[in-house]
Amino acid sequence: MPGVLLRQLAPDAAGRPAAGREDRGTPEQRRLAERMVAQLDRQATALLGGDRAGFLAVAEPAARPALGKRYAALRALRTSVWRSAADGVPVAVDGRPGEWRLTVTVGYCFVVPGCGPSTATMGTRWRVVGEEPRLTAVEPSRNDPAGVRPWEVSDLAVAVGKRAVVATTPAQRAKLPGLLAQAESAARAADRYAVDGTPPDRYLVFYAGRAEWQRWYGGGRPKWTAGYAVGVGGGRHDVVLNAQSLSPAGVDDLLRHELTHAASLPEQGYADRASWWLVEGLAEYAGTDGQPVDRYEGLAEVRKLLKGGWSGRLDAVAPADDASDDRVGGAYGVGYLAVRHLVDRYGEQRVLDFFRAVVHQRRSPAEAADEVFGDPWSALQDDCVAYVRTAAG
Known part of the structure; x- marks a missing residue:
């Protein structure tokens, strides 16, 4: 049976994700935050330009393998917008001189350049040598209301259609053509139920194996759930299907069901x-x-x-x-x-x-x-x- 889980984090008036302003910090912390965000901006430019070396260049060598996997997943999803904003100021890591932690909110779009960005809040870790902060880790967005996004923690194979994007793990890549065709058909049906008159620019569907079902978006769904829609900000809802509980005959109905959630539900969610x-x-x-x-x-x-x-x-x-x-x-x-x-x-x-x-x-x-x-x-x-x-x- 399907289910639904919703959240929202709205961007600010400038189109960047809303950042926390409760802690303005010291002048030194604020300047350090600016330098860190500048590094993240360089990384965003590299991501959007297809420059893997530039994406990894802001990071310490030990961080680059994990960041390389993230880069590959984001490129496969055809990331079209990627903007970072600091939530508060950097905090020194106790007992580790020169190391800092900064929470950032990222606004992102896939495929469509002009979308209202979805958002994810995640922790970043840095080492400062002289004036230059170097990225040492990006933590999955476990504390974000929607939970960890698939592109944060998994290698992804992706198929892109006119109305839908379908992603899964490389081990299930062979299923993508069929899933995309079914998602495209379901998207045309779901478009009818956009109650505000504007269907989603793309429906994003993740097909989860056993391990991914427990990890993506926080896992922990009721045992009867075969799929769900989760709000990720920007008026957008990602859809996740549970490969372990789906029969081939049930995929079409479930996709129409879940994509209708994505089309019909309000930006602020419902509870x-x-x-x-x-x-x-x-x-x-x-x-x-x-x-x-x-x-x-x-x-x-x-x-x-x-x-x-x-x-x-x-x-x-x-x-x-x-x-x-x-x-x-x-x-x-x-x-x-x-x-x-x-x-x-x-x-x-x-x-x-x-x-x-x-x-x-x-x-x-x-x-x-x-x-x-x-x-x-x-x-x-x-x-x-x-x-x-x-x-x-």
Whole structure:
């Protein structure tokens, strides 16, 4: 089953990532920060220009193997924007004279030069000899809300299409052509659900093996998760698929589901479990790609859920992280059937307007239903649940 995890870190007015300003430091620290960022700017120029030697030149020799792998991954992803900003000032490393730590936020884009940058916050380590700071390590962004990005810790093989970018490890490179074709098809379907009218410039999909699933974006997903979308700033959501739990027949539906999250969700993310049914129901609706309701694979799980374990309220159907597979499948099915009923009654556009009001504008379903549908939500909630019971048999 798919899932969703969201975050946002907005850029500042100049288009650079917002940096912390709580610690202005001493004049010496501020000057040192400027020299470090200047080195990172040189590295960015080299990255964008395809200059591997220049990218590594700002670093000490011991740091270059890891940085070389990062450079290769970022080049494979066709990095088009890379800007660093200091978060605060450098901090001396205790007991190691001349060594410093500086937290930086990087704004980045892949493929598209003019995008609103996504962001990642990471630690950098430096050794200062004379006036020149030399990079000794770049730490993965473990403390970043979205977690460690795949390009920070893994070698990547990448395929780029017109609407999607698909990346995986070199060991699974042979799967890229098929995955890209499926992602391109799913992207065309997901574009319909961009509720703000602007689909993502590219959908970025990472196909994770067993080790990568536990490492990328922090790992630790509920055991029933087959894929998820994670907000990475700039109004963008990366998608991760779990290779270990996917059957070949399920990839298309899952891609449509997750890319619809990437298209439909707001930049600031969502965290209201009461609207889980609507968020996941819309993605499930997109995932089914117009198939008849009686062919929906989760109807048996919905029937089990209706027999016990659910109060009958849509705002209380979200499963717990440790829920059984049947409970999870039933919850997704309820969301799908409720959204399907609203679409059948009011049409896709009005349901997207309702989604925008509830998920983007964070208005109550009661207020949104009155405005968008012209009907009271209390009655619509009952109608949706009645439809769920009828459709599940």
